[in-house]
Amino acid sequence: MISSMHVNPFQQAISVHWQTGAMEGREVKESRKLLGDLKGIFLDEAACASADANTVVYRVKWWQPSEPGSEGGLFWGVTAIESGKVGDECFMTHGHFHANSTRAEYYTTAQGEGRLLLMDRERKTWAEVMSPGSLHYIDGRYAHRVVNAGSVPLIFWACWPSDAGYDYGTIAKEGFGARILEQNGEVLVIPQTEISIKN
Numbered sequence: 001m002i003s004s005m006h007v008n009p010f011q012q013a014i015s016v017h018w019q020t021g022a023m024e025g026r027e028v029k030e031s032r033k034l035l036g037d038l039k040g041i042f043l044d045e046a047a048c049a050s051a052d053a054n055t056v057v058y059r060v061k062w063w064q065p066s067e068p069g070s071e072g073g074l075f076w077g078v079t080a081i082e083s084g085k086v087g088d089e090c091f092m093t094h095g096h097f098h099a100n101s102t103r104a105e106y107y108t109t110a111q112g113e114g115r116l117l118l119m120d121r122e123r124k125t126w127a128e129v130m131s132p133g134s135l136h137y138i139d140g141r142y143a144h145r146v147v148n149a150g151s152v153p154l155i156f157w158a159c160w161p162s163d164a165g166y167d168y169g170t171i172a173k174e175g176f177g178a179r180i181l182e183q184n185g186e187v188l189v190i191p192q193t194e195i196s197i198k199n
């Protein structure tokens with residue numbers, strides 16, 4: 001018989017379903033980003049303005065068992081990005097640097113097809129292909145954004161340190177060094193320098 005002193009209070013507090021991205025539990029937090037929240041993020045501002053601002057672009061669920069900012073803890077979350085485009089550009093996350101550049105992160109894809117855009121402080125940008133089972137180690141120095149390049153929701157799990165923090169401002173101001181467009185069924189990684197006229 002197991003005495004109560006051996007019962008971990010966290011055990012079974014949260015449950016996840018790998019494939020669907022379901023994550024349930026009293027302490028699970030939830031947020032969603034609408035097109036209207038992502039103004040200035042997409043290239044084609046006219047297309048963004050003419051679309052319904054209430055369109056859901058992505059949802060995030062996460063669990064933070066330790067205080068944000070505290071050292072040594074880990075957070076766990078899932079993001080589901082809808083399939084869709086603004087002009088030729090695929091739906092994507094806002095993207096961020098970690099406020100603490102020594103704090104790395106893991107992503108792993110459960111469903112869908114996409115690209116993980118990574119960028120260093122010199123704006124050098126590259127992409128990793130995301131597909132079911134792909135595992136991505138994100139160095140704490142790199143900004144990260146996920147783009148849904150497929151026809152179903154892109155779902156990925158993430159694990160990151162409780163004191164990673166967020167720097168959204170740099171991306172809001174300067175964007176990434178490349179964009180993911182879909183034209184005639186082809187997914188293209190276009191360097192920002194080649195599309196600067198439109199931005």
Ligand code: S6P
Nearest residue numbers: 060077079093094095096158160
């Ligand atoms: C947190 C982690 C993810 C993102 C989520 C949404 O470090 O990278 O949970 O927060 O994918 O992206 P964003 O850029 O809106 O935070």
Ligand code: ZN
Nearest residue numbers: 098105144160
């Ligand atoms: Zn992150």
